[in-house]
Amino acid sequence: MSALSSRLSSLDVGYPASGGGARLVAPAMLLVVAVTGTALAAVIATSLGLLPLVGRPRLSATGFTSLTGDLRRATQESLVTAVGATLLAAAMGMMIATIALHTGRAGRLLIGVSAAVLTVPHLVGATAAGLLLSDVGLAQRWLGVPVTAWPELVGGRWPWATGFELAWKESAFVALVVVASVGGRYPQLREVAAVLGARQRSQWRRVLLPLAAPALASSSLIAFVYALGSYEVARLLGRAFPEPLPVMAYRLFTDIDVASRPQAAATAVVATGLALVAALGALPLLRRLGAER
Amino acid sequence: MRRTARRVHHTVVPALVLFWLLVPLSPLVLWAVASRWSGPARLPQDLGLHGWQEALDAGVLTALVRSGLLGLAVALIATPLGALAGRAFGWRLLRRPALPSIVLLAPVVLAPFAVAMGLDVVILRLGVPGEVAVVLVLSVFALPYTTFTMRATYLALDPALEEQARVLGASSRQARRRVTLPAATTGLVTAAGLAFLVGWSDYAVTLLIGGGQIVTAPMLIGSSAGGSGNDSLTSTLAVSASLPPLVALGVFTVAASSRRTASYS
Numbered sequence: 001m002s003a004l005s006s007r008l009s010s011l012d013v014g015y016p017a018s019g020g021g022a023r024l025v026a027p028a029m030l031l032v033v034a035v036t037g038t039a040l041a042a043v044i045a046t047s048l049g050l051l052p053l054v055g056r057p058r059l060s061a062t063g064f065t066s067l068t069g070d071l072r073r074a075t076q077e078s079l080v081t082a083v084g085a086t087l088l089a090a091a092m093g094m095m096i097a098t099i100a101l102h103t104g105r106a107g108r109l110l111i112g113v114s115a116a117v118l119t120v121p122h123l124v125g126a127t128a129a130g131l132l133l134s135d136v137g138l139a140q141r142w143l144g145v146p147v148t149a150w151p152e153l154v155g156g157r158w159p160w161a162t163g164f165e166l167a168w169k170e171s172a173f174v175a176l177v178v179v180a181s182v183g184g185r186y187p188q189l190r191e192v193a194a195v196l197g198a199r200q201r202s203q204w205r206r207v208l209l210p211l212a213a214p215a216l217a218s219s220s221l222i223a224f225v226y227a228l229g230s231y232e233v234a235r236l237l238g239r240a241f242p243e244p245l246p247v248m249a250y251r252l253f254t255d256i257d258v259a260s261r262p263q264a265a266a267t268a269v270v271a272t273g274l275a276l277v278a279a280l281g282a283l284p285l286l287r288r289l290g291a292e293r
Numbered sequence: 294m295r296r297t298a299r300r301v302h303h304t305v306v307p308a309l310v311l312f313w314l315l316v317p318l319s320p321l322v323l324w325a326v327a328s329r330w331s332g333p334a335r336l337p338q339d340l341g342l343h344g345w346q347e348a349l350d351a352g353v354l355t356a357l358v359r360s361g362l363l364g365l366a367v368a369l370i371a372t373p374l375g376a377l378a379g380r381a382f383g384w385r386l387l388r389r390p391a392l393p394s395i396v397l398l399a400p401v402v403l404a405p406f407a408v409a410m411g412l413d414v415v416i417l418r419l420g421v422p423g424e425v426a427v428v429l430v431l432s433v434f435a436l437p438y439t440t441f442t443m444r445a446t447y448l449a450l451d452p453a454l455e456e457q458a459r460v461l462g463a464s465s466r467q468a469r470r471r472v473t474l475p476a477a478t479t480g481l482v483t484a485a486g487l488a489f490l491v492g493w494s495d496y497a498v499t500l501l502i503g504g505g506q507i508v509t510a511p512m513l514i515g516s517s518a519g520g521s522g523n524d525s526l527t528s529t530l531a532v533s534a535s536l537p538p539l540v541a542l543g544v545f546t547v548a549a550s551s552r553r554t555a556s557y558s
Contacts (some may be wrong), residue, residue, distance in 0.1 A: 021386030025393045028374040028436055032396055035433045036403060039411030051414055092313060099307050106307045112546065113314045119538035120318070121494035123511045124531040127518045131320035131528065136332045138320040147332070168317050180445075222401055229404025231497040232511075236518055246406045250501070253410055268407035279402045 040272065046265035053258045063262030064269075071270055073242035078271070081159045081166070081234065081244055082227035088167035090220040093174025097212065098204065100179050101186055111179060117172035122165070126236040129165040130154055154237050159244075161237040166230065170223035174216065181215035182208065214289040221282045225275040245271040321535075324528030344529035351513055351526065353533055360493050360509040360534070366428045367492030371435035372485045376477075378436075379443020379484075384452050401437045405430070409501040416502070423503045430498050435488035442487060446480025479549060486545065490538060510534040 045051040049060040064071070096114060100107040132138045133153040140150045153160040186208060193203045231246040238244060243251065245267055252264035324330065328341030378397060381387050400408075408430055416426045450473065458468035474481070496511040505512070514534060517527040 021381035021384075021388075021390075024377040024381035024386065025397070028378040028440060029393055029396050031370075031374065031429070032400060032433050032436060035412065035429055036399060036408055038415055039408040039430075040403075041411070042414045043407055043411035046411070046414055053414075092310075095306075096310050096314070099310055103303065103307060106303075110307065110310060110314070113311065115542060115546075116539055117314055119490060119542055120535050121496070121511055121514075123494070123496045123514050123518075124321070124535050125317065127514060127527055127531045128317050128319075128321045130518065131324060131524060132317055138323070141333055141335050144333075165317070168313070172314065225402050225404075229406065231406050232515065236515075246404060246497070249406060249410065250497075253501070264410065268404070268410050271404050272407045275402050275404060 043265045043268050043272070047262055047269045049262050053261055060262075063266035067263050067266060070242065070248065071245075071267065074245045074248045074267065075270060075274065077159065077238075077242050078228055078244040078246075078274070081162050081238075082224050084159070084163040085166035085170065085227045086220050086224040088163065089170035089174055089223045090216060092167065092171035093178065093219070094212065094216060096171060096175035097178035097182075098208065100175065101183065101208070111176070114172040114175045117169060118176065120169065122169060122230065123232045123236075125165045125169050126162075126233040129161050129168070129233075130237055133161045133164065155239045157239070159234065159238055162234045162244075165233050165237060166223070166227045170226065174219045174223060177219040178212045178215045182211045186211060214286070217282070217286055217289050221279065221286070224278060228275050228278070229271060245274070318535075321528045321531050324524050325532045327525055330525075344523075344525035347523070347526045348513075348529040348533060351517070351530070352508065353510065353513060353530060356508050356510045356513045357533065357537070359507070360511070361537070363428065363431070363495070363499075363507075363509060364489035364492035367431045367435050368485045368488040370428065370432040371439045371488040371491075372481065374432075375436055375439025375484055375488070376443045376481060378440045379445075379480075380447050382440070382444040383447025383450070397440045398437050400434045405434055405495070406497045406501060408433070409498040413502050423507060426502050427495075427499055427507060428492070430502065431492050431495055432488075434498075435491040438487040438491070439484040442484040443477070443480055446477050446484075450476055479552075482545060486538075486541065493534075493538060 042051060047063045049063065050057045052058075096110055100110045100114075103110075130137070134140070135147050135150045135152075135154070137154075140147065151160075153164075155161075189207050189211065190203050193207050198206065229246060231250060234244045234247050235250070238247065242248075249264050249267035249271065252260040252267060255264075323337060325344055326340050326342070327337030328343045329339040330337035378393070382390060382394070387393060412426055412430060415421075416423070454476065455465075455468045455473050458472040459465060463471065494511065495509075496515055499507050499509055499512060500515070503512075510530065511534065514527065514530045517523060517530055521527065
């Protein structure tokens with residue numbers, strides 16, 4: 001027994017020595033780099049006229065310049081939808097997480113329901129939101145508002161229904177990430193704060209919020225870039241013009257005029273650039289909050 | 294006064310949040326069992342399962358099986374790759390983890406439709422089957438979830454356990470298979486579940502690369518919701534695509550909690 005324990009103590013029983021990790025991450029990295037690298041190179045080349053469906057490749061920025069006005073409007077539409085949906089998702093997600101962390105059985109129920117919402121495909125959520133918010137939808141029927149007086153929530157001037165669906169599903173995601181990240185540490189810290197005389201509101205503001213901030217910020221960033229790139233929700237619930245970037249890209253991509261392909265690719269490049277800029281812009285904040293841990 | 298405020302805090306607010314989470318799904322449930330529901334009636338005038346018969350006629354079962362296979366294929370690729378990478382991150386086996394972290398998180402930032410659009414041009418030229426391309430693209434989008442779920446799992450596992458098994462005579466493979474993997478089961482199942490959901494729920498990638506030829510459950514929902522005007526059929530398709538993952542989540546939750554109870558007793 002003593003021989004065994006001396007042998008054990010002579011081993012490094014902490015983290016295994018560094019190195020060898022490269023072999024473990026290599027397959028996943030290879031797949032990501034091969035697929036996304038090929039795809040993004042092809043999208044950029046197509047947007048610049050270097051990968052035409054028919055004809056000879058010719059370097060040109062026509063894909064971008066011929067669409068300037070539409071691209072601006074689509075970018076605006078995408079940003080309005082994504083910003084609105086993210087703010088609502090973050091607020092509701094934080095509220096769900098707060099209640100889940102403060103209440104026993106009701107909290108567990110909320111976590112279970114949030115996990116269930118996460119399994120529902122966005123397309124299903126969009127279908128449900130349409131049936132709930134349209135001018136002959138469930139909300140209009142239950143509230144007894146005349147059809148003519150019902151606001152244009154689906155396909156109207158503002159992307160209410162699209163934002164609502166994205167916020168609904170992403171709020172469940174934000175809540176689960178926040179609970180998973182602070183769940184273990186919060187009860188003890190809260191107890192200490194309570195013993196030191198902190199009231200409920202102060203416990204939330206001074207203990208839970210700083211503890212949850214990294215998870216809240218990183219999950220909100222994920223929700224934002226998801227909303228920017230989401231196609232099906234805006235396709236079902238948004239207006240025909242101006243469309244957000246993914247819907248516009250798909251319309252141009254499936255146009256019978258093959259000359260629309262560079263325009264579709266240019267739209268995809270703008271959407272990707274926007275998401276990358278958002279992620280890079282949020283990195284300093286995430287780093288300051290310690291979200292990389 | 295204070296008691297009223299407390300009651301609002303403990304009952305009304307949780308109820309409102311539950312309302313926020315559940316109410317959006319209520320039209321689907323009602324429409325799925327309605328055979329006649331014309332406005333402005335608040336509830337269906339006639340209940341029935343016409344929508345289900347129409348869904349069966351539309352090929353919902355085949356579409357669900359196809360979605361299941363797609364989810365399974367994505368999980369089979371993304372889970373082991375994510376587990377390997379998660380082991381390297383969680384047990385700090387990388388000298389410079391920043392670049393691999395950025396690469397493996399990158400798919401979260403990229404729009405699936407943009408990747409699918411770019412790859413579509415390439416696979417047309419190379420003659421790669423659409424199904425293979427869809428599985429590869431979706432596996433890439435599942436990898437951040439599997440990798441970082443497994444990173445958290447390995448962070449919570451003590452690597453000393455594996456070392457001790459080796460001291461007791463196990464080969465490194467036996468130690469991984471008999472000690473580490475059983476301890477990481479919950480993380481592995483969660484990672485596989487998330488990867489499965491990426492494949493099961495996808496619409497944009499299947500539509501763009503498959504060009505409408507790969508008919509999964511979301512494709513049926515999309516085409517019905519987009520222009521059929523048949524709310525009963527659309528809702529039935531939506532409910533049938535939501536039920537299998539919900540049932541799986543329920544089974545997983547019960548199994549995990551009974552496992553926890555068994556380990557405490």
